[in-house]
Amino acid sequence: MGTYDDPCGIARALDVVGQRWTLLVVRELLLGPKRFRDLVRGLHGVSQNVLSQRLKELEQAGIVRHATAGPPLSGPVYELTEDGVALEPILLALGRWGRRRPQTATGPMSADALLVAFRTTFDPQVAGDLAVEVELRVGDDRATLTVEAGRLTVRRAPAPRPDAIITGDVAGIRTLVYRGTEASGVTVDGDREAVQALTAALR
DSSP: OOOOOOOSHHHHHHHHHOSTTHHHHHHHHTTSOBOHHHHHHHSTTOOHHHHHHHHHHHHHTTSEEEEEEOTTTOEEEEEEOHHHHTTHHHHHHHHHHHTTSOOOOOSOOOHHHHHHHHHHHOOHHHHTTOOEEEEEEETTEEEEEEEETTEEEEESSOOSSOSEEEESOHHHHHHHHHHOOOOTTOEEEEOHHHHHHHHHHHO
């Protein structure tokens, strides 16, 4: 990796995470460990060689480490270290800043990217005293959104007792949440009023 050779803290940080794809790798790991092939699937357009190089660099920098996961992943995975987790508020701030930029991208969005985006758009004032738990099903991916006491919790796992279940692809769920309309292929089972309240707080 190159260096800015600048003692400024921003420059020192960019020496580590300023390479293309690096912060998106971190984004894909914010909600928990992933296998290499799942990282490839979540990072549209990255080559396996480039991803391997970025992971190697992140390991050397102490941001990512190898681990062995139990079910449902079962096998070698990559996960964030404590230093990697510390990048979370920076990524969320970047997400909020990026939402003000014109959207010109035509590529797909990963399920984890959508879940992280929800954390950047959640409005606790709109949520008020809402208490709800909704499971999202995107292909084989399962995630749970929980709102309680004005806070949104997102985890990559099925909900034990969801108020509602939303099933669909990422594009359809984005349409449901941010435009308030149900897209083709998206189904909502359970408490529709709870889903409407949740999407209002996310919008």
